[in-house]
Amino acid sequence: MAQAQLFEEKEMTAEPEGRRISVLLPLPLAGPLDYTVPDDLKDRLYPGAVVEVPLSGRKTIGVVWAGKAAGKKLPLAKLKPVERIIDVPPFREDLMRFVDWVSAYTLSSQGAVLRMCLSVPAAFQGVPVKRHYVAVADVPEGIRITPARAAVLKVLADGKPRMAPEAASLAGVSDSVVRSLADAGALAALDISVDLPYPQPDMSLEGPKLSDEQTVAAEAIREAVWEGGFKPFLLDGITGSGKTEVYFEGLAEALREKGTQVLVLVPEIALTSQWLERFEARFGVEPIVWHSEIGQAERRRAWRAVASGDARVVVGARSALFLPFRNLAFITVDEEHDPSFKQEEGVLYHARDMAVVRAMLAECPVVLASATPSLETQVNADEGKYTVLKLRERHGVAVLPEMRAVDMRAEPPESGTWLSPVLVREIEENLGAGEQVMLFLNRRGYAPLTLCRTCGHRIECPSCSAWLVEHRFRQELQCHHCGHMEPIPEACPTCDSKESLVACGPGVERLFEEVNHRFPNARTSVMTSDTVQSPSETAKVVKEIAGGHLDIVIGTQIVTKGYHFPNLTLVGVVDADLGLRGGDLRAGERTYQQLVQVAGRAGRAEKPGKVLLQSYEPEHPVVQALLTGDGDAFMAAEKTARAQYHMPPFGKLVGVILSGPDMAEVLEVGRALAKAAPVEHGVDIVGPAPAPMARIRGQHRFRMLLHAKKHVKVQKLVRDWVLSVKPKSGVRIKVDIDPYSFM
Numbered sequence: 001m002a003q004a005q006l007f008e009e010k011e012m013t014a015e016p017e018g019r020r021i022s023v024l025l026p027l028p029l030a031g032p033l034d035y036t037v038p039d040d041l042k043d044r045l046y047p048g049a050v051v052e053v054p055l056s057g058r059k060t061i062g063v064v065w066a067g068k069a070a071g072k073k074l075p076l077a078k079l080k081p082v083e084r085i086i087d088v089p090p091f092r093e094d095l096m097r098f099v100d101w102v103s104a105y106t107l108s109s110q111g112a113v114l115r116m117c118l119s120v121p122a123a124f125q126g127v128p129v130k131r132h133y134v135a136v137a138d139v140p141e142g143i144r145i146t147p148a149r150a151a152v153l154k155v156l157a158d159g160k161p162r163m164a165p166e167a168a169s170l171a172g173v174s175d176s177v178v179r180s181l182a183d184a185g186a187l188a189a190l191d192i193s194v195d196l197p198y199p200q201p202d203m204s205l206e207g208p209k210l211s212d213e214q215t216v217a218a219e220a221i222r223e224a225v226w227e228g229g230f231k232p233f234l235l236d237g238i239t240g241s242g243k244t245e246v247y248f249e250g251l252a253e254a255l256r257e258k259g260t261q262v263l264v265l266v267p268e269i270a271l272t273s274q275w276l277e278r279f280e281a282r283f284g285v286e287p288i289v290w291h292s293e294i295g296q297a298e299r300r301r302a303w304r305a306v307a308s309g310d311a312r313v314v315v316g317a318r319s320a321l322f323l324p325f326r327n328l329a330f331i332t333v334d335e336e337h338d339p340s341f342k343q344e345e346g347v348l349y350h351a352r353d354m355a356v357v358r359a360m361l362a363e364c365p366v367v368l369a370s371a372t373p374s375l376e377t378q379v380n381a382d383e384g385k386y387t388v389l390k391l392r393e394r395h396g397v398a399v400l401p402e403m404r405a406v407d408m409r410a411e412p413p414e415s416g417t418w419l420s421p422v423l424v425r426e427i428e429e430n431l432g433a434g435e436q437v438m439l440f441l442n443r444r445g446y447a448p449l450t451l452c453r454t455c456g457h458r459i460e461c462p463s464c465s466a467w468l469v470e471h472r473f474r475q476e477l478q479c480h481h482c483g484h485m486e487p488i489p490e491a492c493p494t495c496d497s498k499e500s501l502v503a504c505g506p507g508v509e510r511l512f513e514e515v516n517h518r519f520p521n522a523r524t525s526v527m528t529s530d531t532v533q534s535p536s537e538t539a540k541v542v543k544e545i546a547g548g549h550l551d552i553v554i555g556t557q558i559v560t561k562g563y564h565f566p567n568l569t570l571v572g573v574v575d576a577d578l579g580l581r582g583g584d585l586r587a588g589e590r591t592y593q594q595l596v597q598v599a600g601r602a603g604r605a606e607k608p609g610k611v612l613l614q615s616y617e618p619e620h621p622v623v624q625a626l627l628t629g630d631g632d633a634f635m636a637a638e639k640t641a642r643a644q645y646h647m648p649p650f651g652k653l654v655g656v657i658l659s660g661p662d663m664a665e666v667l668e669v670g671r672a673l674a675k676a677a678p679v680e681h682g683v684d685i686v687g688p689a690p691a692p693m694a695r696i697r698g699q700h701r702f703r704m705l706l707h708a709k710k711h712v713k714v715q716k717l718v719r720d721w722v723l724s725v726k727p728k729s730g731v732r733i734k735v736d737i738d739p740y741s742f743m
């Protein structure tokens, strides 16, 4: 990448006029603001320094930025001085470039992107310390040594710093004895940061002996890491083929060099206890984990350690991309096809795509790993942009499971039940053989719809255009869009009929009811985000399954990712058509990927697995691809279709979402945008039309969609277009480059 250019920029902007400097703040402003450099800081204020500056009467953390400030250049006399430099390592050039890049690509302000890098306020407030005491070499003369004091000195004679309560309790005295010794100069006080350093990975450990095809893939990655420089790989291997073992070798190679850091991005729900245990077995330490659930103290410790370079391995969800790495040497994106890598709030970015950009700017290799690579990644591989590494076999004797469709038209379940007779028989046999069963249904709760038999009323969320989902375990109705909850009413809210409300359709809780009824002796458990709400709860259930304490697991997509259950041999997909209904551009691709993942849980060890797909349309190409195992042909057909219609990645899409509390006002802005729409060859704009989710949290929503040929520079086009319309206050305009959701 243009290193030389970066340094030129730095020199041009760090020195000019000596006293003026631009600082980017984590706020949605048009760009950095100008400040002056006070004399005492002038030798240390270079681009990247994290600083505190005044802004409208408050103090704000920001980063000294290369590049000119936004807007009109104010005279020096009007500028405020930088307050102080925060005691954290400065941002590296590649991170600043990354912020600029993400901002330009997603059309978010630089400040909004920077905010994701500075997401840990506690990291800037200094680290609390705890006072410890150690023995001094020479105890000053004339100190009275009581038996209590002697006991303390004896405890501390080993030279290890201890806090007063610890030393005191070991010596069997009160804390004040320790402190009085220190006051007398017989002990030295030592303030130790509460953030302990992370243990370093043990590079002397070795991975398992790799198979031939694993070795080829691992060698290619190792070589790229050793050489350094940007190099993207697609690691395309069937489920259970050892992709994790292969990219672990890349990590190991990268960590051999002193001070390097590596990042593994995983979908949040794939960050499993099993993955962490494997990591620890391979590297002798736990990795540093980064996701939305970790607590403030741990966040501060991790953020600072990443910035200082002390944190060598970070495994995290998409937001880990914005950590201030000091020396990033290798990135892996596991399950790269996973839809959760797209962030749908705030800055709308795709973490897989941005990981490739991060690697490009950090000049390091990046591995995208998947059993079902996304179409976008496959096209990049076809075009030679990514080097493809293939793993075609499962490790050891394990083979891919046998796949069978159950035609629900020919073999329907009894009314009011959801398991076909064929699947029920298979479950019976499986249980009889002492093996485990997984039933997959990607629907939380008991039933997706509650309907009145008398008047036809459907119970909806008061603030969203969505039905309320019955959660029978918790005895309430819940909106899956805004979280609204209410008790299940006794009578119909419209016609007041009693006992007239019926649950329609199945969710996992309803399936649980059926399974318990049919197999009362089986040990059955439901695993969804409602039943397991923390990593430790998840780990507990996973241990129960792996340890053979459960016979049947019923789960949503949270059971599909990354688990390895040796005794699990039957997977039943309760509704294989679910993801295909009302589908968008990627419905087929996504359903295929998801079902391959689910199927991949069966037969991962010695015992062969079997997968039954219940479908009302088994001739659908997705179901056929799963049955024949010919995913390549399916994806090829998808590619052809997308290419024909210039759909991504053969063309570009940009979603524009308008929302606000007043429907007429939202629509008015939409019409103004339509009127101002650019007329350009290769560009089509449709809408405004009411969004499929026409209301969320009381906000009315309209959508517009820009469709452009591949050569069109959509960012500039959209920026000019959207900025040309003055938004009415109360109406939000959200631009979604490369949309994944069309709701």
Ligand code: ADP
Binding pocket: 208, 209, 210, 211, 214, 237, 238, 239, 240, 241, 242, 243, 244, 245, 246, 395, 564
């Ligand atoms: P994937 O990530 O492709 O689904 P994994 O890396 O999870 O596959 O491997 C599946 C299982 O096989 C894991 O339990 C893993 O430890 C084991 N495994 C893979 N390769 C080897 C190997 N070369 N030697 C020993 N065990 C292996």
Ligand code: ZN
Binding pocket: 452, 453, 454, 455, 456, 457, 492, 493, 494, 495, 496, 497, 500
């Ligand atoms: Zn009614």
Ligand code: ZN
Binding pocket: 461, 462, 463, 464, 466, 479, 480, 481, 482, 483, 484, 697
């Ligand atoms: Zn709602």
